[in-house]
Every structure is written in structure tokens, then in C-alpha cells.
């Protein structure tokens with residue numbers, strides 16, 4: 217029996233908004249990885265002493281490093297927001313026999329993020 | 343006397359004749375634009391009055407049987423539950439469901455799903471069947487609530503049609519099959535979660551899903567297969583951690 221198989225376009229992901237978002241989120245993992253590398257470089261520079269730290273700071277102040285980091289931050293934010301949005305779908309939490317509403321699960325995630333960020337900020341800035 | 347004018351709308355229907363055509367072509371038909379007519383009524387009109395060779399599937403005409411799924415203006419829809427007036431003034435493009443081989447015109451071959459479905463053991467599994475005299479397996483409304491949503495699936499394949507992972511990785515078990523596995527996993531009367539686990543946790547199972555979420559967006563029955571998959575990911579991850587810590591206890595779900 218001859219059947220017709222629709223070929224997959226190279227630009228198939230432009231077909232729907234959700235596909236575009238999905239591809240962007242997949243792409244965001246590259247930038248998450250970049251931030252990890254950046255952080256490791258920073259730690260490495262610090263452990264090598266003040267001069268090396270200064271060199272790292274100068275290097276990261278260049279326009280193109282800043283540009284990469286800004287783009288990376290946008291992607292990481294996209295990653296976080298979509299990831300948190302997913303959380304209530306995966307977590308069916310019950311409190312006293314009732315399923316916790318999705319919005320509360322999402323809110324709890326943002327709250328935890330805020331608290332963790334505050335702790336880190338306190339550790340760094342104190 | 344005023345002449346009676348019937349409003350019409352154009353259906354651009356994908357035609358594919360196996361063995362004759364190499365790919366589908368669009369053919370236009372004018373059908374009456376009636377308020378209560380669904381796309382399916384338009385197609386039936388074509389078949390009855392304009393072109394008897396047009397092939398499409400349907401049965402219940404009321405969103406229950408799941409056989410009338412088509413791509414309407416690019417979106418997977420039940421053609422019996424999608425109304426002509428919502429697309430006025432048209433034209434309306436009607437194509438077969440994406441991601442399935444087209445057998446003819448709007449008819450697709452869903453054998454792939456039919457072979458995958460039994461792999462998730464979509465029925466109640468009991469370790470020991472109690473005799474009929476013992477009566478029914480009772481269930482509270484809360485226990486029913488756990489899985490009822492997933493039991494609403496009508497196998498319409500709209501979710502497979504919307505899933506880019508399925509189109510890129512045809513071995514993917516797919517949204518409905520996983521949601522149906524969860525329908526039994528979460529049923530208090532079922533004891534088959536272990537049996538389903540290997541299939542569900544395989545690379546072709548839940549882990550192939552990258553959470554595009556379109557399956558849930560297009561599902562006409564509110565099944566939320568994407569949610570079912572994410573939930574099972576969490577269950578599977580918890581299970582493997584437990585197994586790592588306590589190798590011999592394989593718990594129920």
C-alpha cells in the first residue's frame with residue numbers, strides 16, 4: 217500500500233508559537249552551560265590570587281562578554297520561567313485531601329527562588 | 343419575493359489518491375455555511391452532493407468516538423466539534439492529521455499507536471483476581487478523582503499530531519499512551535504499576551518528552567497528557583532514587 221508521509225521541514229518549528237518557544241527553551245540549555253563555565257572560570261581566577269581575579273574582571277568587562285552574558289541571562293530567565301510553569305503539571309501535591317492549586321505551586325517555586333537568591337546575596341555582600 | 347441566498351464557505355480539502363498521486367493536492371468545494379454545521383457536516387455535504395470520491399473517517403458525530411481528527415487551518419481538531427461559522431468567511435483548509443501516514447485523502451494510518459498502546463498494559467492488573475462472589479472492588483470518589491481525567495481519552499490522536507517529538511522520533515510512545523498508562527497506575531484497584539514501569543521509563547517513554555505541551559493544548563477532552571508525562575517523570579525519578587537507596591523494595595507506584 218502506498219501511503220504519503222509528510223516530509224519534515226528544516227523550519228518545522230516556526231509552524232506554531234509553542235514550537236518556537238520549545239526550541240528556544242531547548243536552546244537555553246546552551247546558555248545555562250555557559251553560565252556554569254563562566255562561574256568555574258571565576259572561581260578559578262579567584263583561587264589564583266588578586267592579580268588573576270583583576271584580569272578576569274577586566275576580561276568580563278569587555279563589551280562582547282557583557283553582551284553574551286546579557287543574552288545568556290535572557291535565555292536562563294526563559295528557562296526558569298518555563299520550568300517553574302511546568303512544576304504544577306508534574307507535582308500533584310495534596311494537603312488535607314485536596315490538590316494544591318497550580319498557582320500556589322508556582323508561587324512556592326518563585327518564593328523559594330527569592331529566598332535562595334536573598335541568602336546568596338547576603339553571603340556575598342555581607 | 344426576495345431571492346433566497348445561501349451563504350457559502352469554501353473548503354480546501356487535501357486529496358491524495360494512493361498509487362496515483364505522489365503528494366496531496368488541495369481541492370476546493372463550496373458548501374453551505376449553516377450555523378450548526380461542523381467541518382464534518384461540510385465534508386459530508388461534499389461527499390453526498392459534490393464528490394463521492396472524497397474519503398474521511400467519522401462515526402459518532404458528537405466528540406466521543408475519536409475517529410474524525412483532522413488538521414483544520416493548521417490545527418489538529420475533531421472535525422465534528424469544529425464549526426464552519428468559526429472560520430467564516432473562510433476558506434477553510436482541511437488536511438489529514440499530521441505525523442501519520444496518509445492512506446487516502448483525509449484518512450490516516452494509526453497502526454503505530456495501536457501497536458504501542460498494549461505495551462503499557464492499559465487495563466486493570468491484579469496480582470490475585472478475587473472471585474466474583476466477593477463482589478466489586480470498591481473505590482471512593484477521591485480515588486476515582488485520581489485518574490478520572492486520564493480515563494476521558496478517546497484515542498483521537500490529536501495529541502500525536504501536535505507533538506513535534508513524535509514527528510522527529512517516531513519510536514516515542516506518545517502522549518495518549520502514557521496518559522492511559524497513568525490512568526491505570528493511579529487507579530486504586532490496579533496493581534500493575536511495576537509492569538508498566540520498564541516501558542514507561544525507557545528512552546522511548548517519558549524521557550523522550552521535552553515538554554512542548556502542545557498535546558495538552560489540543561486535547562479535546564482535557565486529558566492533559568503533558569501533565570501525565572511530567573508527573574510520571576517525577577514518579578520514575580523518585581523510584582530510581584529509592585531503588586538506589588533500598589535496592590530490594592520495589593514499591594507500587
Ligand code: SF4
Nearest residue numbers: 495496498499501561
Ligand atoms: S489524550 Fe486527548 S488528544 Fe490525545 S488521544 Fe486522548 S483525547 Fe485525543
Ligand code: FES
Nearest residue numbers: 403405408410422
Ligand atoms: S465523529 Fe466521533 S469524535 Fe468526531
